[in-house]
Amino acid sequence: xKCYICRREEAVVRxxxxxxxxxxxxxxxEKRVEKVIKKWKLIENGDRVMVALSGGKDSAxxxxxxxxxxxxxxxxxxxxxxxxxxxxxxxxALEKSKELTKMxxxxxxxVDIKKGTGKTLIEIARSNRRRAICSICxxxxxxxxxxxxxxxxxxxxATGHNMDDILEFFIKNFIDRNFxxxxxxxxxxxxTHPKLLTKIRPLYECSNVENYYYAKFNLLPFIxxxxxxxxxxxxxxIVECFDTNIPGSxxxxxxxxxxxxxxxxxxxYKQCKICGELTTSKNGxxxxxxxxxxx
Ligand code: AMP
Ligand code: ZN
Numbered sequence: 001x002k003c004y005i006c007r008r009e010e011a012v013v014r015x016x017x018x019x020x021x022x023x024x025x026x027x028x029x030e031k032r033v034e035k036v037i038k039k040w041k042l043i044e045n046g047d048r049v050m051v052a053l054s055g056g057k058d059s060a061x062x063x064x065x066x067x068x069x070x071x072x073x074x075x076x077x078x079x080x081x082x083x084x085x086x087x088x089x090x091x092x093a094l095e096k097s098k099e100l101t102k103m104x105x106x107x108x109x110x111v112d113i114k115k116g117t118g119k120t121l122i123e124i125a126r127s128n129r130r131r132a133i134c135s136i137c138x139x140x141x142x143x144x145x146x147x148x149x150x151x152x153x154x155x156x157x158a159t160g161h162n163m164d165d166i167l168e169f170f171i172k173n174f175i176d177r178n179f180x181x182x183x184x185x186x187x188x189x190x191x192t193h194p195k196l197l198t199k200i201r202p203l204y205e206c207s208n209v210e211n212y213y214y215a216k217f218n219l220l221p222f223i224x225x226x227x228x229x230x231x232x233x234x235x236x237x238i239v240e241c242f243d244t245n246i247p248g249s250x251x252x253x254x255x256x257x258x259x260x261x262x263x264x265x266x267x268x269y270k271q272c273k274i275c276g277e278l279t280t281s282k283n284g285x286x287x288x289x290x291x292x293x294x295x
């Protein structure tokens with residue numbers, strides 16, 4: 001089968017019912033990411049952007065693309081890996097992150113949670129049995145993703161959340177009437193407090209498979225195995241149903257979410273009594289400190 005765009009080369013990927021050769025796919029992917037960056041002003045001259053690198057395909061693709069994007073815009077780019085000490089997973093993910101940043105010549109910050117808290121993720125989970133380990137992991141990651149780059153003068157944190165993640169979060173939150181979270185499901189969440197970094201999601205309109213092929217075709221080192229704690233998500237199947245039935249509907253749905261505005265009031269922030277980071281909790285202790293110090 002020939003490529004849908006150039007009509008010359010053999011097609012190697014099928015996206016939304018159309019077949020593309022490697023070169024046309026790569027160009028299309030980059031054009032798409034660039035469009036999101038420009039439309040939402042994710043990165044501008046003078047920005048200091050920290051990429052949250054997990055070792056997986058999404059953040060690897062993002063870092064590779066942003067490194068290329070530096071030719072067009074003058075900004076600083078570094079990467080951070082949060083070592084959670086997940087057995088047989090974190091070490092491998094760190095290896096891949098080191099390989100990738102070495103290949104691109106980008107500085108890698110390694111944030112070791114054992115140094116910060118004295119505990120591994122599993123140890124934190126053991127003393128917080130009422131919370132699921134994935135929810136604990138989310139709290140720990142969000143904490144360091146905001147604190148570490150901010151303390152080093154960065155103004156933006158970039159994560160590799162993709163279209164499938166966004167759709168899954170959106171549908172789940174929407175059914176739960178959790179409009180507060182959905183209000184923040186945007187390609188950019190601007191800072192509303194000096195202690196909060198601006199969050200950017202350059203891969204907002206790229207799907208799981210697109211990121212996988214982008215990383216593969218560019219020979220990027222990334223970890224292919226899943227975190228041992230990740231469960232099969234039924235929400236993922238629901239999201240997948242959109243494109244299996246109506247090719248292209250996932251992207252259309254994502255673009256609608258981009259434009260939605262739930263007009264939720266910004267919460268009142270306090271500084272955590274223990275660590276000084278921001279919290280909205282009544283007792284003035286942030287969710288990270290609750291996990292680490294209250295058990
Ligand atoms: P997840 O929360 O695992 O779905 O990952 C979402 C995004 O968070 C990834 O694309 C990364 O940008 C970032 N991330 C996840 N795990 C880590 C980690 N261990 N260290 C740094 N960033 C991470
Ligand atoms: Zn705290």
